[in-house]
Amino acid sequence: MALLKVEHLTHRYGDVTALEDVTLEVPEGRVGLVGANGAGKTTLLRILLGMLHPEQGAIEVLGMPMTREPLEVRSRVGYMPEGACLPKDQTAADFVGYAAELAGLPVRAARRRASEILFLVGLHEERFRFLGDFSTGMVQRVKLAQAIVHDPELVLLDEPASGLDPEGREDMLLLINRLGEFGISVLFSTHIISDIEETCDWVVMLDAGKVLRAGPLGRLEVRDSITLEVLGDVAGLVAWLSDRGASVTAQGQVLDVSHTDGDTFDLVRDGLAATESGIVRLGVASTSLEEAFFLPAEENPS
Amino acid sequence: MSNRAVIVDRGYRSYDEERLGRRGAMRAIVKEGFRRVLGLRRKARRKLFPWSLIGISAAIAFIFVGLHWVAGVALGPSAPDLPGYGEYFDLNSGIAILFIAFAAPALLVPDRVEGVLNIYLSRPLRMVDYLAAKIAALAILVLSFYLVPQILMHLGLSVVSTEGFLSYMGANLDILWKVPVVALAYFTAHAAVAVTAAALIPREGFAAGAFFGGIFILNGVAELLTQLDVAGAKYAAFLAIEEYPRVIRDWIFDIDTVDYLVEQSGFEQWTAVPATVAVALLATTVVWARYRRLP
Numbered sequence: 332m333a334l335l336k337v338e339h340l341t342h343r344y345g346d347v348t349a350l351e352d353v354t355l356e357v358p359e360g361r362v363g364l365v366g367a368n369g370a371g372k373t374t375l376l377r378i379l380l381g382m383l384h385p386e387q388g389a390i391e392v393l394g395m396p397m398t399r400e401p402l403e404v405r406s407r408v409g410y411m412p413e414g415a416c417l418p419k420d421q422t423a424a425d426f427v428g429y430a431a432e433l434a435g436l437p438v439r440a441a442r443r444r445a446s447e448i449l450f451l452v453g454l455h456e457e458r459f460r461f462l463g464d465f466s467t468g469m470v471q472r473v474k475l476a477q478a479i480v481h482d483p484e485l486v487l488l489d490e491p492a493s494g495l496d497p498e499g500r501e502d503m504l505l506l507i508n509r510l511g512e513f514g515i516s517v518l519f520s521t522h523i524i525s526d527i528e529e530t531c532d533w534v535v536m537l538d539a540g541k542v543l544r545a546g547p548l549g550r551l552e553v554r555d556s557i558t559l560e561v562l563g564d565v566a567g568l569v570a571w572l573s574d575r576g577a578s579v580t581a582q583g584q585v586l587d588v589s590h591t592d593g594d595t596f597d598l599v600r601d602g603l604a605a606t607e608s609g610i611v612r613l614g615v616a617s618t619s620l621e622e623a624f625f626l627p628a629e630e631n632p633s
Numbered sequence: 634m635s636n637r638a639v640i641v642d643r644g645y646r647s648y649d650e651e652r653l654g655r656r657g658a659m660r661a662i663v664k665e666g667f668r669r670v671l672g673l674r675r676k677a678r679r680k681l682f683p684w685s686l687i688g689i690s691a692a693i694a695f696i697f698v699g700l701h702w703v704a705g706v707a708l709g710p711s712a713p714d715l716p717g718y719g720e721y722f723d724l725n726s727g728i729a730i731l732f733i734a735f736a737a738p739a740l741l742v743p744d745r746v747e748g749v750l751n752i753y754l755s756r757p758l759r760m761v762d763y764l765a766a767k768i769a770a771l772a773i774l775v776l777s778f779y780l781v782p783q784i785l786m787h788l789g790l791s792v793v794s795t796e797g798f799l800s801y802m803g804a805n806l807d808i809l810w811k812v813p814v815v816a817l818a819y820f821t822a823h824a825a826v827a828v829t830a831a832a833l834i835p836r837e838g839f840a841a842g843a844f845f846g847g848i849f850i851l852n853g854v855a856e857l858l859t860q861l862d863v864a865g866a867k868y869a870a871f872l873a874i875e876e877y878p879r880v881i882r883d884w885i886f887d888i889d890t891v892d893y894l895v896e897q898s899g900f901e902q903w904t905a906v907p908a909t910v911a912v913a914l915l916a917t918t919v920v921w922a923r924y925r926r927l928p
Contacts, residue, residue, distance in 0.1 A: 380754075380755050382751075382754050382755070402654075402655065402757040402758075402759070403757070405755060405756055405757045405758075406652065406654070406756075406757040408755070409755070410751070410752075410755035412748065412751040412752070412755075414748050414751075415747055415748040416747070416748040416749055416751045416752050417747065417748075417749070418743055418744075418747055418749050419743075419747065420669075420675050420676065420679060420743075421674070421675075422674070425674055429661060429665055430752060430756075432657065432658065432660075432661035433658045433661055433662070433752070433753065433756040433758065434652070434658070434756050434757065435652035435653045435654050435655075435657045435658055435756075435757060436648070436652065436653070436657070437650075437651060437653060437657070440648070440650055440651075444648060447643065447645075447646065450643055451643070451644075451645060461676065477752060481648065482647050482648035509645075512645075513645040513647075514647070
């Protein structure tokens with residue numbers, strides 16, 4: 332079952348287009364939603380929860396149509412907003428318990444779950460402190476706790492590591508990683524690509540309200556080309572490869588070769604033999620997620 | 634190495650038991666509303682104001698009972714007519730207005746300002762459920778504020794009555810419907826304005842001030858306008874929202890405390906009832922218009 336299915340989704344705030352003709356299908360697991368500020372990440376999350384009504388488009392969350400069953404969807408989804416969302420005058424235990432009751436859990440079960448989840452996020456000792464006295468890191472943990480206290484199948488996290496110091500950030504990413512182990516799917520929005528690389532197995536890249544790329548993380552990171560460092564006649568090898576239709580970029584002795592018609596490795600082997608060149612190293616050209624984000628759309632590996 | 638075992642990670646347990654849905658969520662909001670207004674499970678300073686008002690309100694009821702007891706014992710049948718249930722509303726409503734001015738913003742403003750609405754609306758709840766639960770919490774609190782002292786007073790007066798407990802109770806059965814109806818009128822008129830102020834103003838103190846000032850300024854404006862020599866000026870009497878419940882109280886209890894603007898302008902006392910309903914409907918429209926676009 333697809334975690335999310337979005338077809339031709341468009342949403343505008345007045346004259347500003349937040350999302351334009353977004354079509355997506357995302358599987359279960361840990362999914363990263365990456366894009367610059369204003370790319371439409373929060374708008375997409377809010378639409379998935381039914382908090383915003385899109386101008387057009389069809390949305391299915393956990394196999395249920397959002398427009399027809401918004402309450403059923405929300406009962407199975409958790410949400411961690413980006414901004415402030417905690418009442419300063421409640422204790423962590425009271426608030427997380429209340430959040431569980433709001434999701435329909437009976438009072439006793441809500442209290443028990445609140446205690447368990449606060450332990451899980453590392454706030455067991457601080458659970459009876461007032462939220463107004465919490466540090467940013469603790470606030471983010473409480474926000475995560477309220478999002479998972481009712482045992483959702485999917486949790487939507489909007490910039491969960493925002494405002495955290497490096498240690499707090501690592502802890503938060505570790506917790507997000509663990510959600511997958513608990514069987515909770517995660518849709519995790521961020522503008523920091525390395526966070527996605529650390530936690531997710533699928534990524535959706537948004538830019539100015541459009542889907543730039545979407546696919547498994549591994550596939551986005553690898554381009555269909557190889558890199559080799561040549562000993563000897565670089566120019567001759569480049570000419571030989573180019574004559575046979577390969578696309579070659581050279582930086583000193585390092586060549587980046589891609590070839591759509593046939594096996595690139597075979598072509599490079601033949602080229603090396605023909606020009607009597609040697610190699611220092613040879614391998615698949617890999618691209619970091621960050622580089623993939625800045626690739627022109629026509630080079631989209633998805 | 635210690636021999637004691639230490640649990641470092643309890644792991645995660647899924648929840649497969651009962652879920653109560655929307656009704657459970659609305660009950661939780663009502664319960665949390667009581668706690669917030671009364672300062673329960675909050676720091677001590679949050680308790681001070683509401684509980685002081687509750688204490689004063691109860692004290693007035695006990696003073697009424699004491700007066701009746703002293704008058705009954707000392708003067709017997711020749712005792713003068715002392716203020717009763719209807720008059721108690723006059724005293725208690727002054728304190729109740731303060732209570733409403735505090736309670737309505739406490740229920741609505743922090744959720745908006747602190748962003749907690751995002752959490753509510755990510756749960757299986759609609760905005761209308763949220764508002765209905767908040768209004769229900771306010772209604773239960775304010776009606777209790779009016780009714781509990783009246784119940785205490787009724788029991789007290791029955792105990793100290795020279796007619797005997799049961800005879801007094803039997804002779805005053807009409808209290809059982811009159812007091813709740815008048816309390817409802819007070820709640821509806823005052824809460825309509827307080828909730829509107831709380832829905833529009835982003836600071837609890839300012840919202841309370843706007844409500845408190847607003848209803849008394851409207852009284853003054855209504856008085857000024859009704860004195861103008863202009864056709865239809867008498868209808869300005871209906872701007873005095875604060876007076877509606879008192880007019881209804883006089884009508885229900887068949888007493889004549891003050892000649893209110895509505896009456897001075899030639900309207901029957903019962904006209905305060907549809908006027909109260911109209912104010913409540915107008916407030917509902919304004920509050921809904923504000924909240925339907927949130928968060």
